[in-house]
Amino acid sequence: MIYLLATIVLLSVLVFVHELGHFLAAKSVGIRVETFSLGFPPTIFKKKKGDTVYAIGAIPFGGYVRMSGMIDESMDTSFEGLPPQDYEYRAKKTWQKIFTSIAGILMNLLLAIIIFSIMSGIQGIASSSPDPILDIVIEDAPAGLAGLQPGDRIIQIDDFRIYTWDEMAGHIREAGNKEIRVTYVRDQQEYTVPVTPQLQKRIQDGKVVEIGMIGISPIVNMEKAGFFGAIGEGFKNTSYWLNMTFVSLKLLVTGQESFKNVGGVIFIGQLAGESAKAGILPFIGLVGILSVNLALLNILPIPGLDGGHIIIAIAEGIMRREMKIKTKMLIQQIGMFLLFGLLILAIINDVLRLFQ
Structure with missing residues (x-):
């Protein structure tokens, strides 16, 4: 039970912080947010406030923010053939689109910095x-x-x-x-x-x-860390895990590391359970590490990820016009296919690990 609870808490925190970044950024530039959901359908709770439906899904391993006028994983094309409205994502300037897309990544990095800073303040700085x-x-x-x-x-x-x-x-x-x-x-x-x-x-x-x-x-x-020393360690550790994640991705892409080492939800659940059993600090430390992982993975220029949305926003800025919705849909479908394939691979690896 502790493994399941730890996994739900860990993923909920990571996803909530990430999606909160998108939500706040969208609101700040005047984009209407139609749905802010923690978890995937079926929906077990929802409440509408203003233009936004706030929901909690029964499947806790994810979440999403649905913005008006944006082609995302929901594949919503209800606005096709209609002129862009001021409150829609597609009507915004290039920098506003990029800011909205990258905000979730920035929030994950901020979470990691806060976590590592708190840990350094409590534990001290190791030498x-x-x-x-x-x-x-x-x-x-x-x-x-x-x-x-x-x-x-x-x-x-x-x-x-x-x-x-x-x-x-x-x-x-x-x-x-x-x-x-x-x-x-x-x-x-x-x-x-x-x-x-x-x-x-x-x-x-x-x-x-x-x-x-x-x-x-x-x-x-362990040396006692002052306020600024702890914050410095927070940035230092976040930078370290960013570099480690980047190098790991590079090794996978170049074939120096096997895709057999890619882990999925089951593997994350094992890590979450073991860290939770070890204590609160190891657990929040894992949250910090995975928050950095999530940030870097989302910046990748793959359709379906934040990096993919940023590339499309830049392309539209260069063309000075909106990309055709059918083209966006095709790009999104290709990205979702790739991500789904990677998810299946990760699950297979997780299952094989259980029997090793």
Whole structure:
């Protein structure tokens, strides 16, 4: 039950914030919003206020804002053949269309910055100790199997004296899966043991590389963050996850990463449940990470996504006229087909993971 509830809460927050961005932006430039729905039909609650119907759908895994005069996933063409009205999306200036389309993305990024800032304010700012002293040793990883323990100080790898954690980590990475001899100090006594690192994939300089890992972590010190320090960390962490998401997408597109690693709602549900069981901070941290993911995915120039609407708005601005509705419909249908295919792929991957 906790997995389902965590998934619903997580997706509801992400979708609500995203769609709220579109809603507020549309209102600010005079676009009529016909529907603001959290969740998909069948509708379990709705109330009309002004020109807008506010609704809650029975299917909680999504939501939408329907604007007058806009071809979106609803495929509404009721305005075809009619002159543009002042309150319609299609009647607005190019910058207003772009602003309305990108507002959801900006709201997701703002949510991430707020979340990471709050977490930094509560937890403090983490800084790793430069000393080559082990804090965490994974028991079934190479270091643990070789007998290394938390508190051990590494002083030499093969013929190289070690003075800092970075020096030690560098030698382990470069060793790949070749055996190394690790000399450490425990209770003022020196010991030397053979350790064979395991090759693991990591993203480095925008590429997937295999490096040696032995399953250890340094001592991490938490420093109290002031107000501006916490906000700075919020921007820093948001930037970090933006870059990680961008690199991951790049690796998928270029074939350096397999589409088998693409996850869907089931995978997100697993992450949500596990993070919720770990505590409130891990859970809201996941919300922040996925909010960044959602922002970057939506800026992609794919029909059906915000990026696709932005491209169409720019094209219409260049042509100085509205694109034919049939053309917009075709573009939208192609985009929905691609997104539906990606959704099916993600679900298949999720199911296969469950049986692995």
